[in-house]
Amino acid sequence: MINQNPHSHLTAIERTSLSYPARILLNEKKITGRVLDFGCGIGKDVQLLKHKGINIVGHDPFYFPEFPIEKFDTILCFYVLNVLLPEEQAAVLMNVSNLLKPNGKAYFAVRRDIQYEGFRIHKVHKKETYQCVIKLPFKSIFKNENCEIYEYEHYTTLNRGNKDLSPFLSGEETRELLVETATVFSFYDKFPVSEGHALIVPKRKVSNYFELTLKEQTACWIMVNKVKHILQEKYNPEGFTIGINVNEAAGQTVWHCHIHIIPRYNGDVPNPKGGIRGVIPNKKEY
Incomplete structure (x- = not known):
């Protein structure tokens, strides 16, 4: 199968501090138990949360491709869905739901400041990358003009x-x-x-x-x-x-x-x- 979105990994940002969604969830004490950062990019949040005593691992199909085999209490998925095509988004939702423990919680952070949807040339890498607006049918626990965080639990547990x-x-x-x-x-x-x-x-x-x-x-x-x-x-x-x-x-x-x-x-x-x-x-x- 031809990958129609081969440069999505180029949207990963190199940072020196915790991402904004990670700081919010950490302050709210929502990052608990065994934790997975799904779509962790270069893994900075994983590194910094480990230093804070969080039991966390990361997965990214490009940077950390080994797929997890265990179940997790908390799963983080920050700014991943915004750079994926619809069929790729569905794959992420299915993988996260499958990796989450029956009473666990997952947190999806999405961008709200995207003004142009579709493929564009990345300013730094000069490669074609994709971006889109995302709205999820899960509980919204935080929202400002730039970011929204959704809290997900298994449908069969919630209902x-x-x-x-x-x-x-x-x-x-x-x-x-x-x-x-x-x-x-x-x-x-x-x-x-x-x-x-x-x-x-x-x-x-x-x-x-x-x-x-x-x-x-x-x-x-x-x-x-x-x-x-x-x-x-x-x-x-x-x-x-x-x-x-x-x-x-x-x-x-x-x-x-x-x-x-x-x-x-x-x-x-x-x-x-x-x-x-x-x-x-x-x-x-x-």
């Missing part, structure tokens, strides 16, 4: 028991979130067909998949690809069955549309031939 949002959220049990974007979330099925069976659910409560907007449908399938990658890494299945039940005649029983992604393993059924055609058993083999 536990809220059956009005989704029947999947009813009850006191918190669903273990896999990944989340602004419009879609994913978690493990409560009654799995196989190990790793997961669901992808749009946040807007719609019963029929075909009533989703094209943008919402696209967001769902972007997440299918991400969840497939997570399940492959964790469970190493030999295949996948992916499907949607639309209306009662097709077997739908939960009236919030969702996509099943079911890992498949050698020997999990006597004869897998025909795959999804097995929804009508006597039509499976042909």
Whole structure:
């Protein structure tokens, strides 16, 4: 795949002091536990917060490319989304949600002083870089003319028991979130067909998949690809069955549309031939 935004790392700024969002969050005592700076650039905040006794590591796809494998109590993501294309933004949101502990918090700082959106020639590096305005559907905890800071928690944690949002959220049990974007979330099925069976659910409560907007449908399938990658890494299945039940005649029983992604393993059924055609058993083999 061709990288359409290859110079986003050039927007990292060399500093001698803590970034503005880091100072605000540190003063508010919101940087706690095991901490990740996601998109840390050259890593100055990581270095300075370590000197202050914070248990922190950094990740940046260019400067510190080793991807974290643990979960974190606090994740910082400062001025990253503003320099990424929409599909890159979605990838960051999914990665941050996946790396956050169930009761953890992430903080996204975005610029509010961008006057020109799109590609431009960087004044220092003389390379084409991208910038855009970002608004997130999360809780805003700070805002001035230059910067806004959003506080993010897992959708399934924030909305536990809220059956009005989704029947999947009813009850006191918190669903273990896999990944989340602004419009879609994913978690493990409560009654799995196989190990790793997961669901992808749009946040807007719609019963029929075909009533989703094209943008919402696209967001769902972007997440299918991400969840497939997570399940492959964790469970190493030999295949996948992916499907949607639309209306009662097709077997739908939960009236919030969702996509099943079911890992498949050698020997999990006597004869897998025909795959999804097995929804009508006597039509499976042909």
